[in-house]
Amino acid sequence: MATKRTRARLSSVRVDEDDVKISAASTTVIKEERKSTRASKRIKSQATGKDTTYTPIATTTKPKTTLTTKAKVDVVKPGPRLKYESPLEGGNLPLPWKGRLGYACLNTYLRTATPPVFCSRTCRLSSILEQRHPLQDPEQPPHRTKNRPDRTQPADTCRGQRYVEALGLANARDLAAMLRWNERFGIRFLRLSSDMFPFASHGEHGYALAPFAAETLAAAGCVAAKYGHRLTTHPGQYTQLGSPREDVVTAALRDLAYHAEMLRLLQLPPQQDRDAVMILHMGGVFGDKAATLRRFTQVYREKLTDEVRARLVLENDDVAWSVHDLLPVCEELGIPLVLDYHHHSIVHVNNENEKEGDNESENEDADLDTSPPSVAARTDLAARIRATWTAKGITPKMHYSEPSAGPLATPHQRRKHSARVVTLPPCLADADLMIEAKDKEQAVFDLMRRFQLPGFERIGDVPPHERDTTAVKNFDGVDVGGPEGLVYWPEGHEDWLKPKKKSRKVEDKEEEDKEEEE
Incomplete structure (x- = not known):
């Protein structure tokens, strides 16, 4: 029962x-x-x-x-999508849309271009160490099997450093191409990949981005400044300032310093620079939520630089830290709060701050407060969240995604993001919205086409399996890998981005040869 x-x-x-x-x-x-x-x-x-x-x-x-x-x-x-009460006031769609819609890190269309355009080229740490050795034949280009580094030769730290820096520079150059492509199709909000410069925040093998990457990042920043694009970052889940382990906190400080330097070297105009924030989760509870908050507060006040504090933003998560947990500390320390709608739907807060997924064997017969918050409560919450942004002169931003699982799924399954989203959430009128869906820019295109947002008429369907495979990269970011405007692929048809299989081409060629012989 x-x-x-x-x-x-x-x-x-x-x-x-x-x-x-x-x-x-x-x-x-x-x-x-x-x-x-x-x-x-x-x-x-x-x-x-x-x-x-x-x-x-x-x-x-x-x-x-x-x-x-x-x-x-x-x-x-497709499986049913869950709907949930908005923590903010109102249930109407925020139309006409005033903010910027964005996606995170990867562009699926450009990633499958020839050659690919993306900002997350990375490597293993062992590869950096291996590249410190000279090639077996220095006169020939490197090859994964025929001309690898010769480990019998003396290692040179500078040689390995040049290898990893080259990866970062290639990522930064592609950032400019992605921004131009986004502008072409009306997307002016992008989250930068934390892997843009591999191992830059590593404890032993880390490195500064200046001066080697300063010029390339500034060039990408010029593109963002020209078109009014917003750029943000989201350090990973292991960057935790409230951890009881000193080594974890030290690594988190290095990681935040790396992200702050990357954003600073973009040299954005004042308002865009303020809007270039770093979103961070509080992380684990470590058995005592109050003690974790005290540690976080101490680290924030005593160990963070002014530059990092100016960019740091907290986000509610789907495990332990709800909006109601984070809003008081954000107001106390002057930290903006990112509202993630999907995370908020997973962590249901009742009068006792009990989250979904707790041990169901306890208090199974307890009555839960499942009624939606009153309009007055939602209005107050929206005003408080907005105030955390306006106090620093930063444009508010929010995150939106939808669960991929059905309504009877477990809490763990509901945490998975869907490939696309079907609606826009009620949100602040002047907020930017990051769409955290698996299909990245295509999820944004879906919303643009569905609600006829500005620029939707420029987005056409990709001809299935007919993309150009000529290895020419256009750094203007337009028409990379396909005809102009034909950049949309329907959900479930990512294979449209890929050319026809070679085996099919061989069969066609054999048929043509046979016809010619006849």
Whole structure:
């Protein structure tokens, strides 16, 4: 029998009305057909979206999937997306949209270009150490098998450093191309990859970015300044200032200093420079939440540089630290607070600050406060969050994503981000919104096309498997790897970005040769 806790959770979940379920009879038909006929394979592939007819999203109407087989089965649509109460006031979409929509780190279209354009080239630490040795044949270019470093020769630290610096410079050069490409298609918000300069914050093998990367980063910053793009960073989960371990805190300080230097070398105009923040999670609780907050406060006040404090922003997470946990310390220390809608939906806070996923064997019959917050409470929360930003003159930003799992999924499964998002959340009118979806810029394109946001008319569908494979990189960031404007691929069809398989080309060539002979 379902407990009150379970019933409370399920009652708070709303599923889109047009989400459908497969009937038991249809399921039986499909199973029988799969066992006996070749047509069943077509049914299966179409039901999973591989052979379905795609309708571009230009309005709020969702694309309809059509099946052309004789068997009558219910349409299988993507799994239901959860909806949850907004922690802020209002339930209407923030239209017309005033802020900037952005994505994180990787551009799927440019990453699959020829050659690829991306900002996260990295290596192993062992590769840096290996590259300290000269090549077996210094007169020839390096090769992974034919001309590798000769470990019998003396090592040179500078040689290994040049290797890792070259990776970072290639990443920084591609940043400028990504920004121009984003401007072309109306995206003016980007999170920089923390891997742009590999191992720059390493305790033993770390290095400063200036002077070797100063000019390249400044060039990328000029592009961002010209078009008014916002650039931010998000140090990783192991950067924890509240840890009881001194070595963890020391590593976190190095990592924050690296991110701050990278943003400083962009040389952005004053307002864009203030908006270039570093988002950080509080991290673990370490058995005592109050003690963790005290350690964080002490490190923030005594060990962080003014530059890092000016850029540091806290974000609520989906495990331990809710908006209600972080807002008081943000107000006390003058730290802006990023509201992550998806994380907020995972950590449900009741009168006792109990989070979803706690041990259900305890207090199973306890009544939970599942009612949504009042309008007055949401209004107050929105005003307090906004004040943490305006106090420093920084443009507010928020994070939005949707769970990929269905409404009956476990809390762990619900933490996974969906490939796309279907709506815009109610949020501050002047806030920028980071879309944290697996399909990156394509999730932003989906929103632009669905709600007809500025620039949506410039986004066309990628011709399947017809991208140019000529290895020419256009550093203007336009038309890299494909025709102008044809940059959108529908959900589930990332394979459209790749050329036809070579085996198919060989078969076509053989058929052409045979026809010529005949």
